[in-house]
Amino acid sequence: MSTLSTAPTAHPGTDRTLRRRRIRQTWGQPWLYLPLAGALLLMIAPFLWMLSGSFKPEADIRRVPPVLIPTAPTTANYGELFSTLDFTSMFANSVIVALAVTAGNLIFCSMLGYALAKLEFRGQRAVFLLVMGTLMIPGLVTFVPLYVLVSNMQLTGSLVGLILPFLAGPFGVFLMRQFISTLPDELIDAARVDGCRELAIFARIILPLTKPALATLGIITFLGSWNNFLWPLVVAQNESQYTLPVGLALASSGQSFTRFGILLAGAMVVLLPVMIVFLLFQRQFVAGIATTGLK
Amino acid sequence: MSTKTLPGWSDTHEQSTAGPQRSADRRYSGLRSTARGRQARAAWILAAPFLALFAAFMLLPVVWSLLMSLTDTKSADLRTPLNVSFTGLDTYVRLFQDDQFFTALRNTGVFVLVALPLTLAAGLAAAVALDRGIRRFRAVFRVGFYLPVITSIVAVAVVWKTLLEPRAGLVNLVLGWLGIDGPAWLADTRFALPVMIVMAVWRNLGTVMIIMLAGLQSVPQSLMEAAELDGAGPWQRFWRVTFPLLRPALLLTAVTTGIGYLQFFDEPFVMTGGGPLDSTLSATLYAYNQFGNGNYDMASAASYVIFVLIVALTVLQFRVLRDKD
Numbered sequence: 035m036s037t038l039s040t041a042p043t044a045h046p047g048t049d050r051t052l053r054r055r056r057i058r059q060t061w062g063q064p065w066l067y068l069p070l071a072g073a074l075l076l077m078i079a080p081f082l083w084m085l086s087g088s089f090k091p092e093a094d095i096r097r098v099p100p101v102l103i104p105t106a107p108t109t110a111n112y113g114e115l116f117s118t119l120d121f122t123s124m125f126a127n128s129v130i131v132a133l134a135v136t137a138g139n140l141i142f143c144s145m146l147g148y149a150l151a152k153l154e155f156r157g158q159r160a161v162f163l164l165v166m167g168t169l170m171i172p173g174l175v176t177f178v179p180l181y182v183l184v185s186n187m188q189l190t191g192s193l194v195g196l197i198l199p200f201l202a203g204p205f206g207v208f209l210m211r212q213f214i215s216t217l218p219d220e221l222i223d224a225a226r227v228d229g230c231r232e233l234a235i236f237a238r239i240i241l242p243l244t245k246p247a248l249a250t251l252g253i254i255t256f257l258g259s260w261n262n263f264l265w266p267l268v269v270a271q272n273e274s275q276y277t278l279p280v281g282l283a284l285a286s287s288g289q290s291f292t293r294f295g296i297l298l299a300g301a302m303v304v305l306l307p308v309m310i311v312f313l314l315f316q317r318q319f320v321a322g323i324a325t326t327g328l329k
Numbered sequence: 330m331s332t333k334t335l336p337g338w339s340d341t342h343e344q345s346t347a348g349p350q351r352s353a354d355r356r357y358s359g360l361r362s363t364a365r366g367r368q369a370r371a372a373w374i375l376a377a378p379f380l381a382l383f384a385a386f387m388l389l390p391v392v393w394s395l396l397m398s399l400t401d402t403k404s405a406d407l408r409t410p411l412n413v414s415f416t417g418l419d420t421y422v423r424l425f426q427d428d429q430f431f432t433a434l435r436n437t438g439v440f441v442l443v444a445l446p447l448t449l450a451a452g453l454a455a456a457v458a459l460d461r462g463i464r465r466f467r468a469v470f471r472v473g474f475y476l477p478v479i480t481s482i483v484a485v486a487v488v489w490k491t492l493l494e495p496r497a498g499l500v501n502l503v504l505g506w507l508g509i510d511g512p513a514w515l516a517d518t519r520f521a522l523p524v525m526i527v528m529a530v531w532r533n534l535g536t537v538m539i540i541m542l543a544g545l546q547s548v549p550q551s552l553m554e555a556a557e558l559d560g561a562g563p564w565q566r567f568w569r570v571t572f573p574l575l576r577p578a579l580l581l582t583a584v585t586t587g588i589g590y591l592q593f594f595d596e597p598f599v600m601t602g603g604g605p606l607d608s609t610l611s612a613t614l615y616a617y618n619q620f621g622n623g624n625y626d627m628a629s630a631a632s633y634v635i636f637v638l639i640v641a642l643t644v645l646q647f648r649v650l651r652d653k654d
Contacts, residue, residue, distance in 0.1 A: 066458055077474055080488045081480075083491070083492055084487075087488075087491060099502050100498065100502050142379040145379060146376045149373075153372035154365060154372075155373060161376065161380070171391060172613065174617060174628070176391060178390075178628050178629055179391075182407055182625075183386075183389070201386075204387070233374065261481040264594075278481070282487065297491075298487060298491065301481075304483065305484050308479045309479065320543070
């Protein structure tokens with residue numbers, strides 16, 4: 035945008051143009067706030083409805099026409115969620131699966147990403163093309179054989195079956211390789227001259243520098259795993275393995291379907307952890323996309 | 330090499346003079362090759378864990394799926410997956426004789442053609458407004474627009490179902506204030522697919538916005554100032570300066586969103602189950618239903634057809650949107 039000192043003005047020095055300039059400098063285009071606020075309201079209306087509904091007593095939920103704010107707010111929905119639906123163990127399962135999948139992707143993808151970006155080896159191009167090519171393959175192509183594979187490995191009865199197939203995804207390799215290619219080669223050459231061993235270069239020099247990319251990949255993987263529901267829905271055999279989305283999906287299609295208050299409270303419980311993760315790390319997340327997604 | 334210019338080192342005398350040069354070369358390349366060897370060994374050590382998991386849980390299933398589509402694999406063969414008979418392209422023939430599959434393909438086509446441009450336009454507009462239009466409260470808008478992206482589709486489904494309730498829902502309440510009698514959205518064949526499209530745009534415009542914001546920040550400020558000094562208005566500055574520079578970011582989001590949209594599945598799966606009367610049945614949901622019915626061969630064949638469509642759309646987008654130089 036223009037600055038006071040450099041931009042030519044139609045009426046230099048008059049008070050009104052100066053004031054208008056100052057408003058534009060601090061606020062941008064003032065008229066834009068109204069449509070943007072309207073758009074924001076449309077975007078978050080479902081979340082406000084979710085929040086309000088989760089505190090509504092059952093009588094409020096069935097009211098026609100509906101009420102926007104609960105007449106007698108109650109936490110009964112949340113209480114029932116944890117006492118009858120065993121949301122505590124589902125919550126723990128979701129955390130375990132998401133952390134394991136995230137750790138796997140951070141480790142394995144950064145290792146291969148470094149090898150592809152900075153090391154020379156025969157077959158490098160073939161490995162790169164092979165891994166990237168699978169980014170276009172629909173999830174359902176691998177779904178059926180994966181199901182046959184995992185059930186024949188007797189893994190459908192444990193959390194391992196929910197973790198193992200997702201430990202190493204192609205997207206992470208793409209992201210890490212893109213980021214590591216932007217690091218200067220001189221860094222690695224200097225370490226080699228100093229007698230640093232190849233694997234130590236990766237662990238001690240490269241890895242600490244990839245923190246922004248690791249943060250981005252970590253958040254994306256954690257969110258994806260936390261929200262993943264089709265695979266655990268199909269694979270999880272008993273209630274002790276259910277993750278939060280599975281529990282919520284089954285509750286909403288079962289007989290408790292009409293208890294909307296409990297379901298909305300469940301939706302809040304599914305959303306809150308990822309919202310907190312996102313709010314805490316959104317700066318790194320956006321910066322990570324800026325440096326990795328576009329080179 | 331400077332030695333080449335010396336007499337006696339030219340190509341015609343190679344036989345007689347190559348001796349010392351060769352051995353020096355060999356010694357040099359010997360040193361290089363041990364360094365190279367160390368590098369290659371490290372590379373394979375680093376690559377091995379990923380590639381092992383990748384081979385087992387990606388490559389094997391991809392090939393297996395193709396083989397399944399060429400056999401008569403059913404759920405009864407779950408424990409003995411190798412004990413099936415080869416049937417060639419028979420599964421694909423049956424797939425293309427199924428009217429329901431064409432319905433699913435048509436719904437998917439309508440969904441992609443409408444939702445993809447809408448999502449890209451909405452995400453781009455949001456990014457430009459946040460980056461160029463306003464200066465305060467940017468983070469609030471950014472988080473608000475991005476919130477649907479990080480929300481579990483199951484949670485989304487629960488909320489949208491209650492929002493769209495014909496009598497007790499918020500949507501028809503607001504329409505009622507405007508004097509409009511809202512329909513039973515999800516039970517009406519005319520409205521169910523448009524609802525899925527609106528949901529998809531709502532869920533995905535945040536992704537486009539974030540990538541476009543990153544792209545906009547890489548447009549040099551000096552370029553914009555130069556254009557302004559040359560007398561270009563805001564509209565011209567956007568279309569002549571910013572937009573061409575955003576082309577790579579736009580291509581990236583168009584391709585990734587397109588790949589996701591051709592696999593359109595979540596919304597109908599959790600909201601309508603493909604109904605009413607197959608009006609929201611997508612190609613991927615069709616394949617999943619075949620899996621659910623135990624027809625692993627049909628499920629695999631349908632997945633492969635979707636894969637081919639994804640490759641075709643991706644190639645097309647690269648042709649249309651890549652830099653024209």
